[in-house]
């Protein structure tokens with residue numbers, strides 16, 4: 092699963108679709124994750140049945156395995172190898188000498204560190220914020236009695252809405268022009284327009300980050316709420332009745348009962364969101380264009396954006412050796428994501444209650 | 446504290462129509478007593494309990510704790526302890542944390558809370574399980590934790606909703622003694638819901654027999670057993686259950702199908718009136734000069750006693766009698782019996798004698 096997550100799904104995003112691909116991916120994974128627990132329990136019986144059904148399993152898994160091998164595992168291995176051959180030429184597939192030049196160059200490139208800083212902001216700010224907001228909204232949604240279905244639909248609409256429509260709405264709200272919704276408001280209170288989005292050189296850093304944060308919170312909200320809501324509705328109501336009889340304050344009910352009992356869902360959402368944040372690219376392109384900010388600074392470049400920049404260089408006639416650099420950057424990102432995920436899993440193994 | 450229910454009523458509105466789960470019940474539970482709320486499944490026991498707890502709002506009627514009317518109070522203001530049917534222990538907290546939870550809500554200092562928790566854990570006999578999670582406990586142990594959690598805030602009233610129904614037969618016997626002991630030791634007014642008549646009879650100071658949301662009879666277990674107010678109560682209490690024989694008044698005599706019912710009945714009957722005669726298995730006595738001849742179908746040994754399955758001539762339903770096991774009775778034979786007691790009910794089930 093790890094490998095699959097890190098696979099460069101940016102290719103999918105090349106069509107200019109504004110949906111961050113993480114959304115489509117996570118949605119496919121929901122049933123899988125939820126079944127994980129069952130799978131573990133079934134492991135033993137599965138082992139016993141393996142001998143009998145082994146061939147059947149191999150045959151039925153073969154098509155999927157083949158596709159994974161060709162499109163996922165093979166590229167990962169290639170990426171790994173290419174990153175250690177700084178003079179790899181993708182036109183004639185010649186490797187040249189082995190070396191770690193690509194890594195040293197990437198690590199000494201200020202643009203790479205800008206990309207990492209931006210990514211870090213997404214990971215450290217957007218993710219916790221969006222999870223907390225989603226949790227609070229879910230608990231509120233679950234506590235209202237009347238019109239609950241109505242509000243659920245409202246919060247779930249972004250999930251079923253076309254990504255382009257979603258992006259357009261966002262572009263209208265945060266348009267850098269005077270007619271943008273936020274700018275109109277600013278004008279109303281006597282302020283001056285702010286370049287929120289686009290490729291202008293005048294986008295204030297804080298404004299860009301603000302828009303990215305809002306965008307990613309809003310974008311992932313529906314799915315998170317859906318997962319949390321289904322988790323909440325699975326919690327026995329008697330825990331809450333017991334808490335009420337023992338005069339538990341509301342906040343304590345939330346922190347001592349709801350959050351711990353939701354912890355498997357919270358872990359799942361945290362991991363998928365973290366990985367999604369590490370991979371964020373298409374949302375940046377949607378907001379700030381292909382150059383991810385103005386074309387000199389690339390103010391809002393992300394880690395995946397950085398990989399793409401070099402990959403793009405190759406395909407658009409730049410130096411062919413740039414592919415090795417892109418691969419090195421991809422490998423560094425891979426290692427980062429892996430470390431974070433393991434730390435996360437380890438930390439949660441102490442706190443999550445299944 | 447004395448608990449008094451006055452005309453307490455609960456109507457659930459559903460799409461299919463209203464359900465009257467509890468129908469104008471009046472019960473007074475004396476201070477410091479253990480009262481068993483007894484009735485078949487779905488008769489409104491839990492609903493009554495939840496109204497006392499404040500989790501359900503009564504549709505009508507009042508609840509008094511002592512002199513205070515608490516009907517409008519939310520659960521947290523009532524000072525009760527409730528043990529749920531499946532305990533509702535917080536799965537992510539240890540036994541200690543579960544028991545301390547209600548105290549922490551009251552912002553009791555940690556040290557004091559811990560001491561209290563330990564005291565009640567010892568009372569229910571789980572002081573060596575304090576660091577386990579509920580998932581690592583047996584049903585009986587979980588149940589004790591739940592009781593400790595309910596008792597630790599030293600409630601005025603303790604409510605137990607079928608607390609033994611998840612336990613196996615042996616543990617159930619043992620635990621019900623335990624509940625009785627704990628209740629005696631703490632002197633807390635306790636309401637105990639169960640559908641198991643034996644359970645209710647064995648530990649309650651008083652039982653309240655309910656059916657379809659209506660209270661049929663309230664009294665000491667033995668009194669209710671000996672003098673049931675109607676056929677429902679008579680049938681609900683006792684194992685094996687009471688035998689009910691349909692009868693009819695013909696020529697001013699009570700007829701049991703072919704046989705005549707040869708007991709003195711000092712009641713004026715209407716000619717043709719239909720009756721039900723209730724005979725507990727232990728009311729049957731084998732007697733060579735008995736008034737009734739019956740056909741024995743089967744004899745079962747049940748330890749100290751022997752149970753006899755028999756038919757009255759012409760009667761369809763099988764009756765059961767309990768006799769001492771040293772009496773010789775052959776299956777498939779005709780014997781004579783007497784009744785040393787009987788209950789007479791009218792067609793609607795109202796007790797006549």
Ligand SMILES: Nc1ncnc2c1ncn2[C@@H]1O[C@H](COP(=O)(O)OP(=O)(O)O)[C@@H](O)[C@H]1O
Pocket residue numbers: 457458459464465466484485486487488489490491492493
């Ligand atoms: N929350 C509810 N909504 C609607 N009907 C209910 C609800 N709770 C109980 N009832 C109905 O009320 C009746 C009594 O239920 P309950 O008090 O749980 O019975 P008992 O505990 O004696 O088995 C049943 O017919 C049940 O279907």
Ligand SMILES: [Mg+2]
Pocket residue numbers: 487490491492607
């Ligand atoms: Mg019940």
